[in-house]
Amino acid sequence: MMDSRKKRPSLAVEIAGIKMKNPVMPASGTFGYGEEYAGYLDLEGLGAIVTKGLSLKPKAGNPTPRIAETTSGMLNAIGLQNVGIDGFIEYKLPFLREVNTPVIINFFGNTLEEYGEVAQRLSDIPEIAGVELNISCPNVKQGGIVFGTDPVCAHEVVAHVRKYLKKPLIAKLTPNVTDIAVVARAVEEAGADAISCINTITGMAVDVRTRRPRLANRTGGLSGPAIRPIAVRMVHQVVQAVKVPVIGIGGIVEAADALEFLIVGASAVQVGTANFVDPSAMADIIAGLEKFLVEEGIEDIRELIGSLEL
Amino acid sequence: MMDSRKKRPSLAVEIAGIKMKNPVMPASGTFGYGEEYAGYLDLEGLGAIVTKGLSLKPKAGNPTPRIAETTSGMLNAIGLQNVGIDGFIEYKLPFLREVNTPVIINFFGNTLEEYGEVAQRLSDIPEIAGVELNISCPNVKQGGIVFGTDPVCAHEVVAHVRKYLKKPLIAKLTPNVTDIAVVARAVEEAGADAISCINTITGMAVDVRTRRPRLANRTGGLSGPAIRPIAVRMVHQVVQAVKVPVIGIGGIVEAADALEFLIVGASAVQVGTANFVDPSAMADIIAGLEKFLVEEGIEDIRELIGSLEL
Amino acid sequence: MKNFKTIILSNQELSPGYYRMRILAPGFGAMARPGQFIMFRSRMSHPSLLRRPFGIFRIGHLPPDCEGQPPKEYLEILYKVVGRGTSVMQELHQGDRVEVLGPLGRGFDAGQPGEEKILVGGGIGLVPLYMLAEELMRTSPVRLLMGGRTRDDILAVTEFERLGVKTYVSTDDGSLGEEGFVTEALVRALENSPAATVYACGPMPMIEAVYQICASRGVGLQVSLEALMACGVGACLGCVVKGAGHSDQTPRYLCTCKEGPVFRAEQLDWSRLGEENGYCEGCKS
Amino acid sequence: MKNFKTIILSNQELSPGYYRMRILAPGFGAMARPGQFIMFRSRMSHPSLLRRPFGIFRIGHLPPDCEGQPPKEYLEILYKVVGRGTSVMQELHQGDRVEVLGPLGRGFDAGQPGEEKILVGGGIGLVPLYMLAEELMRTSPVRLLMGGRTRDDILAVTEFERLGVKTYVSTDDGSLGEEGFVTEALVRALENSPAATVYACGPMPMIEAVYQICASRGVGLQVSLEALMACGVGACLGCVVKGAGHSDQTPRYLCTCKEGPVFRAEQLDWSRLGEENGYCEGCKS
């Protein structure tokens, strides 16, 4: 016991077969395709790299203004602007290939078929360690309904993707639901190897002088420290509802925030908006986790996962 | 038009027949029974006074810790501690009777029957201008389900109360739902004269050293500026779904925040957590609203309600 | 003048991790009673949403300046840097704008004149005892038993001595005064003057030990408690402690902010007080 | 040294509502190009979540102090108090801890040596033009046309004059220099030297007017744009403007933070630029 304090604690975790040096990775859409932050932190120090959400074809995204700051949060309605799968393979993958860190591709489709098609295309790219399925983006409406807000639709899309995908599959849930545990059980049953949550919470802000919404898209997704207590609660619910590992997301800024998610049972975490505020945030969080383990005399971070005392 | 800038703009509004000098009132549970703040602001300057939630019998509430601060928000699990109807009439009403401001009683029950009984009791108190029905508190579980998260249950409880209540009825909605518009339509149909929203959003925070939830109740309701964009979005949705007036609540700290709610269509607003931070907050907000109207050359605040430009 | 905007006159480190802040507060002394507190926030930027509660250490006056103006009244708080709010406080400067809500709560009861008064302070818990000592010294002999982990936690003792208070210091590590707990000093003190009244403020384990000592000897005790607070005025019901006679059937909650922070020992339910009010993030003290 | 923690050397009001902040930044000058910007935040407390973008006004050196230390390098920003973030900035003091991310973005292109350069600045839009003037003055004649609503909005013009830049001031109300818009001065200036290159930074209506003037005369133009920014490094895609040839079918978005903030006029889609980037809360300028 005393000796354990001397050797460096282990931060390694494994999610759906993806081995990570530590449980910290960027949240999709907040870290570009990795390259944007290469000058600010060591990408090989991260648990994984999660890309901006990709779709089959390039996507232009929404008109501006696309972001609005709110109290301890931000709204975004980027509209899933991305280079598309071909653009990704041509322009972004070559850089990521050289980085010794698992790459997780976040993706979405506009129809069930498109989801399947993207899954198939991604299956053929060897450099990809796993995929994260975005069924939860509040900005993209599919005939008015968002896949992830309905357990039946969520099951359908995950099952469909599962059929075509030969990679570990992480299903990313939306928080804009009455009971996230129900959706979590549905996607687990449909074959997800892991669950990540939460995506952004739909919000709105108004410019009181012009009387117009502050986002061209009217509403957008709220992220940042403002939503953390909601995210911690939902991750706690999901962990109790399913057996697959859960990745906690929402408002993580510092190591203590990441610890909250791990303690309620997340096996790893994603850091989103905090990257914008401080490009070295994830490096600081990883260092902070190690420091915490040393201080508490914990040898392996996995001992901490789900250690909540009730 | 030029002259209008000289005379004082009108701030008066009317909600469900309750005439208010201005659209600003405290949110239930954040202003005690009014008396607590009498030394800090002029209670007669408020649009209305909304009391702490009352139940048939006194209620002890939850064990401590009951509150936890989060980034730009707070979690509470007070557990609806209150003096009960008789206690209210004996100890609290005499003070309120002397204040020339409409009094709105917030109340809840543990069963449908209890809701009805409270409604009947309240109907007999002449000093009460209206009641606000809390069907949304996330801390009180009723066989595991919260009335307000299900449109059918929400309809049932409002219809039941409506039967016994001879006062204007405001139904207060919970934000912990997939689609708040559906619940709003249900309570409108059941006979609510107005709708107020939002109540707190369920959240959780963990003490990473002790690994215990920071609230004895484990989860609690998130309030404060952190939730404002979510509240504005939901009020916007509700306003478009129903015809009855809507009272906007959630994270209002200053006049500009109140204006966001009015512009998306709220007929009045409630200020909650901000009272804790600054007991004069509502007085400042009312003054700020008047200043805004003067600056913008608006004669009557009702012109602003629902003035959102899309 | 209970919710006022004002400025900082000075903000200086007292001992490692402890600061003394002087806040301009004309007319404050006439309102404030020993044991009361304020809710504080910086107006410039709010690192935190809620205000922070701090005991009133002392009321003072700046010497009149050359233009023959009346002396400026100020209030003084002593604070320990423990978290986000207090970390930012330590970086505030003279002239920075702040907001003060107070004086709040119920203070100490001076008790019988003449009878000895024993003040027991643990670390930053010393704060509310200074104004109390000022008041008690007018009518009674006063002793201060001051405890802390190390010498760094022993604050402002000379200021009590200047009032004429007899002070006894103990530290856990013996780095100042006697080695040991302040409660040991209390046991000895009560052997000499069993008829005294005790006033205590400090960490919960100290308060509980003091309660045991006084209760078993039938000595009168007033304690100043801390609790998580949102409003400070009795509206949020966040800061409650269980009162004597509390049970789930007949709940008797007391607001620390309004019915306290000072309580007579008889008012409280001591059975699980420490356990249930041990809210500090990982603080084992 | 692109994301660094440092301290404020000074923070002084320049003219009502405008401040100059000097930030200690060793080695910064070797990296920074005219037209680049930084993302700034206070470390002490964050009134806002996101950092705020500010142009780099100038790099300078403090005179070596008595101990014969090398002169300290600093960067200077000029800022206008407009909202929450900048309101808190004005209350920061010497020694306060801050964080700087930068230099960021693409700066100005110096163009052909010898050919006249006309700089057009509107209000706080003057900022990125100073380092540009320093660079251009080495090879070309440089004129500054500076506009603002009133004399209070005319900043740092003497500093440009000290570089040898010919400066012309106009104000909307005639309170300093000529009465009228800076664009009128531009029209006149271009009559005299039609072969010049124009560099402009200021409010969007000014930028659009400058564009019309230059486009109709075939004069080369570089503009520095503002946009709402979250990351400043091209990751969030919040700050995009439409590039030339943009259509819904073939979207051509450019990140203001990474591909800008300086753009050659030809790069942009001017059709609805002003309208779509009019993000300022009720700002009609």
Ligand SMILES: Cc1cc2nc3c(=O)[nH]c(=O)nc-3n(C[C@H](O)[C@H](O)[C@H](O)COP(=O)(O)OP(=O)(O)OC[C@H]3O[C@@H](n4cnc5c(N)ncnc54)[C@H](O)[C@@H]3O)c2cc1C
């Ligand atoms: C009546 C009263 C008088 C007090 N007097 C003093 C004093 O004179 N000097 C002094 O240094 N401290 C005093 N405290 C404790 C002081 O309020 C806390 O240390 C301070 O709020 C911590 O703020 P933080 O942001 O630095 O800590 P954080 O731990 O970051 O705060 C997180 C939350 O916990 C609360 N909190 C943390 N510790 C305490 C605590 N011990 N008591 C109550 N709330 C706490 C904070 O208010 C905040 O809501 C007093 C507390 C009370 C209730």
Ligand SMILES: Cc1cc2nc3c(=O)[nH]c(=O)nc-3n(C[C@H](O)[C@H](O)[C@H](O)COP(=O)(O)OP(=O)(O)OC[C@H]3O[C@@H](n4cnc5c(N)ncnc54)[C@H](O)[C@@H]3O)c2cc1C
């Ligand atoms: C590349 C670039 C360079 C800039 N250089 C300078 C400079 O040298 N001096 C200067 O005074 N200002 C400059 N600005 C504008 C400056 O960033 C804003 O005035 C500032 O962010 C306002 O912050 P606030 O919190 O006071 O305002 P608020 O209105 O309270 O801010 C609300 C939100 O709007 C954003 N915002 C508000 N106005 C602007 C704006 N004009 N441009 C971009 N975002 C804005 C804020 O960043 C924030 O996200 C520059 C902007 C950009 C993009």
Ligand SMILES: Cc1cc2nc3c(=O)[nH]c(=O)nc-3n(C[C@H](O)[C@H](O)[C@H](O)COP(=O)(O)O)c2cc1C
């Ligand atoms: C600007 C921005 C863009 C985002 N884009 C995506 C995306 O493409 N796909 C996705 O699944 N989530 C996206 N998200 C959601 C984040 O991955 C994350 O779930 C959310 O921001 C909450 O985490 P945070 O509070 O740490 O930011 C985006 C978030 C932001 C702020």
Ligand SMILES: Cc1cc2nc3c(=O)[nH]c(=O)nc-3n(C[C@H](O)[C@H](O)[C@H](O)COP(=O)(O)O)c2cc1C
């Ligand atoms: C301490 C506390 C107690 C509350 N008690 C009640 C209550 O008794 N009944 C109720 O309907 N809402 C209650 N609420 C919810 C508020 O009325 C309000 O809906 C919520 O706090 C959101 O508004 P805010 O962000 O302005 O605080 C309470 C909120 C807080 C913070």
Ligand code: FES
């Ligand atoms: S702090 Fe709100 S009731 Fe005591």
Ligand code: FES
């Ligand atoms: S500010 Fe994030 S991409 Fe430009």
